[in-house]
Amino acid sequence: MIILIPIFYFGIINTQVSLKYETSILGDCVSQITGRNLCKDIERGKVLIVIDIIVIVLLMLFRKKIIRG
Template identity: 40%
Template sequence: MRKTIYIITLILLIIGIPLFEFMAFNSMVSLKYETRKLTDCISIVSGIDLCNAIRTFHILAILCGLIIIGLLIYRKQILKQKSENEI
């Protein structure tokens, strides 16, 4: 993996964590105002299962974090492997 692609991937993943958490927060607001009770998960307005959306956004944020950790731990192997193949 070239260094520029590696850095761009890290930046996108770092941006992804707060973005997915904001999307989960936004769905929580929708859950509050678009359902009759807080225990209901289906939106009256759009018909979307908001509990599933919140769970999905949290999982995506966690996956971004885990991928960042993996890329940082194996940084030398990832960058070294590709640079040896290019020579």
């Protein structure tokens, strides 16, 4: 679970690079190459990081109950 945070963060950085080089107008979010909405991909990555942190915290809080079964 913890390993997912750097992976999602790398995805956000990668998408920001795509946002810089694949759009022609500053503030535009749609890639001219793939046609994807890159701003939506960045937001999705941020949401996935938050969800992963919440899951990690919940697993840490309930680890004794989970281990006991």
